[in-house]
Amino acid sequence: xxxxxxxxxxxxxxxxxxxxxxxxxxxxxxxxxxxxxxxxxxxxxxxxxxxxxxxxxxxxxxxxxxxxxxxxxxxxxxxxxxxxxxxxxxxxxxxxxxxxxxxxxxxxxxxxxxxxxxxxxxxxxxxxxxxxxxxxxxxxxxxxxxxxxxxxxxxxxxxxxxxxxxxxxxxxxxxxxxxxxxxxxxxxxxxxxxxxxxxxxxxxxxxxxx
Numbered sequence: 001x002x003x004x005x006x007x008x009x010x011x012x013x014x015x016x017x018x019x020x021x022x023x024x025x026x027x028x029x030x031x032x033x034x035x036x037x038x039x040x041x042x043x044x045x046x047x048x049x050x051x052x053x054x055x056x057x058x059x060x061x062x063x064x065x066x067x068x069x070x071x072x073x074x075x076x077x078x079x080x081x082x083x084x085x086x087x088x089x090x091x092x093x094x095x096x097x098x099x100x101x102x103x104x105x106x107x108x109x110x111x112x113x114x115x116x117x118x119x120x121x122x123x124x125x126x127x128x129x130x131x132x133x134x135x136x137x138x139x140x141x142x143x144x145x146x147x148x149x150x151x152x153x154x155x156x157x158x159x160x161x162x163x164x165x166x167x168x169x170x171x172x173x174x175x176x177x178x179x180x181x182x183x184x185x186x187x188x189x190x191x192x193x194x195x196x197x198x199x200x201x202x203x204x205x206x207x208x209x210x
Contacts, residue, residue, distance in 0.1 A: 018056060019046075020077040025054045025061070036063075038079075046079045058092035059108055082110045090128065094141065096121040105143075113143045 015027035019038050023046055027036050035050035038061060047054075051063040051073070060082065063073040074083040074095060083106060086098040094113065095106050103121040105114040105128060113128075114121070120131040127138040130149050137149030 020056060020059050020061070023077060025056060038075075046077065047075055048079060058089035060089060060095065076108050076110075080110065082106060082108070090121070090123040091125065091141075094123075094128070107141075113141070114139060118149070 012029075013026040014029050014034065017025045019025045022041050024039050024041070025036060026039055027034055028050075035052065036054040037050045038046040038054060040046060047061070047063070052066055053064040055062050057074075059077060061075045061077075063075055064070055065073065071085045072087070073081060074087055075081050083095055083097050087095045090096055090105065093108050097104050097106055097116070099116045102116040103114075103118045104112065104116040105121060106112055114130070118130045118132050119134075122129040122131075127140060127146055130137050130139055132149040135149045135151055136147075136153075137151065138146040140146055
């Protein structure tokens with residue numbers, strides 16, 4: 001049914017989960033088994049073919065064709081195929097994509113933001129964290145370089161007037177580098193409002209370890 005209570009699709013779905021922007025991931029029983037697709041609230045199909053499983057990952061759909069061992073297919077809310085293979089969502093709007101050796105980044109439209117040049121990729125709210133040869137750096141969401149991957153530690157940084165003091169972590173919880181206050185502030189307990197405006201407009205980096 002739609003928001004007015006009117007039946008817009010007579011098919012009976014065996015399972016419905018939340019999709020992107022009001023869309024729905026639906027499982028349907030068919031003669032040759034169960035299949036998943038994505039439909040709008042009006043019941044129109046978003047994706048041109050069915051899959052054995054579909055899940056919402058950020059603003060992407062992760063689609064499995066036959067078995068869990070198949071390479072996942074990443075599709076956006078317009079039904080466009082963005083990538084096939086191992087990937088992870090960054091801040092809902094970008095995909096870190098893996099070619100078997102190195103990582104790159106594409107956006108929701110499938111535009112290449114970073115080539116496959118990095119050993120690992122993660123993100124904070126305002127930037128993409130890149131790791132290359134055990135050195136970290138930062139790149140903007142449109143691919144603009146903020147800090148080259150030349151440092152084992154970034155102690156303090158301001159991006160768009162947002163001060164980061166929380167550290168950088170990968171999914172494996174390996175800490176690449178740590179955001180903290182300049183040494184005169186006695187490490188981690190400093191809060192954003194305690195940073196002088198002069199320091200908040202600069203970038204401090206350290207090629208050694210904390």
